[in-house]
């Protein structure tokens with residue numbers, strides 16, 4: 001069943017993405033302004049308020065990775081003086097830019113009219129836009145999102161972010177778009193965000209059932225697409241998540257497992273929690289190493305980089321600017337290490353996982369620094385099988401299929417061994 | 423061809439003693455000096471901080487000793503640290519963890535982790551887990567530089583640190599005390615600037631390794647002692663008979679966090695490069711101008727960080743003036759070229775580098791770049807690279 005991945009919801013998402021890139025390719029002739037910004041904690045609803053079109057360079061990088069383009073892009077960037085040591089998302093983006101900035105649909109992406117540097121949970125974002133600023137003649141606006149170093153969002157942190165949105169961002173976006181900020185419209189859009197978020201949480205939590213009707217990592221990255229990117233706050237997003245939820249409800253009723261690129265997964269042998277981003281250059285091959293062994297990912301941290309909705313956060317139309325601030329500070333990569341461990345521990349318990357696996361990506365210090373301590377702590381606290389593999393997001397040189405496969409096989413054996421021991 | 427420089431004359435007498443003291447402090451990776459300082463009075467407390475910058479004035483005003491934790495250098499054998507970090511993460515956090523788990527940071531009563539990169543950020547969480555009984559705080563420096571936004575946020579961070587340290591020492595940070603601390607650190611910064619000026623004018627009087635050791639001493643000694651040390655050194659070294667060599671004048675950028683081994687600095691000088699300006703231990707002189715000693719001291723510290731600090735890869739370059747500042751500085755210190763030396767796997771430094779290179783290229787300033795790690799032990803390649811760079815500039819004025 002090779003077409004299984006293409007559910008109606010999947011088609012719907014594809015259409016939404018195609019339409020968005022269509023708008024982007026016509027942006028200049030339609031007189032629409034384009035804003036480049038990042039995924040975690042982004043301000044999609046605010047951009048919508050000014051009819052601005054977002055471009056998300058990380059998404060371009062990951063899509064280039066899936067299309068097998070990033071090997072060349074990265075080398076191009078390295079040849080032009082970028083170190084082999086740094087995040088490959090940045091280099092994939094720089095390489096794509098140097099190769100004509102052709103987006104995933106084969107059309108040229110428009111240059112930005114503004115770089116909206118809202119950086120949640122990663123310092124590389126800051127450097128990334130400093131680098132892009134050298135290439136484009138456009139302003140940069142910074143939203144500094146403080147980190148939850150002590151495990152909480154304090155009043156001072158919130159005031160700081162709210163103040164920046166109100167006094168810096170909104171005036172800049174008004175200037176750029178020539179439109180006035182419309183708070184009523186923002187409230188309406190936020191209502192739609194919350195509605196879609198409800199359905200997304202339902203979908204992600206469906207993995208608590210046995211067998212799980214979804215894969216919350218490999219499948220999960222498709223499910224989070226619209227809400228993490230340019231569609232939060234739109235009718236399209238609401239419809240997509242309703243459709244998706246309906247499909248999963250049906251699968252649940254029929255007792256079916258997740259849909260994989262090779263069809264519905266038959267027997268659920270292992271339930272795994274995964275920490276860390278996936279690899280994109282060999283995404284399907286990577287996924288297959290799991291589903292061919294009957295391993296389903298029941299929860300993942302990566303699907304929380306654009307919001308921890310399952311911990312109860314919803315965009316709140318009654319506090320439109322405050323809620324944007326809370327959202328930007330609440331994403332997974334903005335949690336401190338102890339909170340990340342608590343969350344993963346909770347996933348392991350709540351989703352009754354057999355174990356957890358860390359995919360440590362070379363690119364991303366934000367995720368990776370400290371992961372070996374996470375591994376140790378989780379093993380200690382849960383007594384379940386912990387696994388550790390290494391790869392990269394979009395640098396094909398760092399995806400060693402044989403090595404990862406070996407490690408995964410031993411990992412699954414470890415789970416079996418733990419089971420036998422009782 | 424290589425125009426070899428003879429080795430520096432060993433310092434003797436009082437000068438030799440000062441350098442020996444600085445060297446012994448540098449080698450004090452168990453922070454014995456801190457334990458000794460604390461032993462003199464049971465109420466004393468020490469707060470360790472990671473690179474790059476924290477306003478030490480606040481800790482000082484609360485009666486604490488701010489202590490810079492710059493990594494384990496090439497003197498710390500990594501026994502357990504490597505098991506905490508993947509191979510593609512810089513070296514500094516593994517040696518810092520090594521220091522922690524081996525008990526060598528036990529004299530610290532608290533730790534501050536300034537917001538410079540994701541590694542230091544996550545290291546703060548690791549400390550929270552590994553040392554639950556200590557004060558561990560991620561010190562979030564603002565990236566918005568308006569006084570009513572970033573400034574207000576920064577003051578709240580300063581007050582939170584002040585409150586935590588005061589709770590340990592029993593000494594509240596009053597405005598009065600904080601102003602006094604600002605004065606004391608201003609004196610230190612004047613002494614530092616005098617040394618820096620001398621080095622720019624007569625680099626043969628202030629060898630890079632000595633300069634570096636003096637900077638490092640400032641991260642361990644009480645500030646008054648350090649100021650006195652700097653002043654005495656600056657005076658004595660001018661009376662010495664050190665002679666100028668046929669070296670080129672270079673500026674160093676990229677070494678603001680994980681520090682190069684001292685032997686590497688000596689290697690660079692032996693290869694024919696006088697280091698006339700650098701960003702080693704940059705937190706010790708992050709704010710080169712005096713900070714206001716009157717008025718609201720909290721606002722003065724915020725203003726100093728936001729508007730009067732040196733450029734660093736970890737601070738957002740809001741005004742887009744990094745390139746200009748770099749080139750201006752090259753001219754100001756009359757450097758013949760720039761060494762872009764960054765720690766391996768250091769995202770902030772390495773992501774900054776293409777922008778710095780572009781600026782130097784545009785301005786026609788020669789540069790060369792290489793990576794190091796705090797425990798680099800082989801300098802042959804770097805020595806040759808720096809030697810060739812120096813020779814090319816001596817012969818042709820460019821590379």
Ligand code: SF4
Pocket residue numbers: 058087088089090121122123124125363364365366367393
């Ligand atoms: S370091 Fe990680 S979070 Fe940051 S841009 Fe790279 S992949 Fe994204």
Ligand code: SF4
Pocket residue numbers: 512513514515538539540541542679680765767768769770771
């Ligand atoms: S050396 Fe660079 S990456 Fe490593 S901790 Fe320091 S700033 Fe961060």
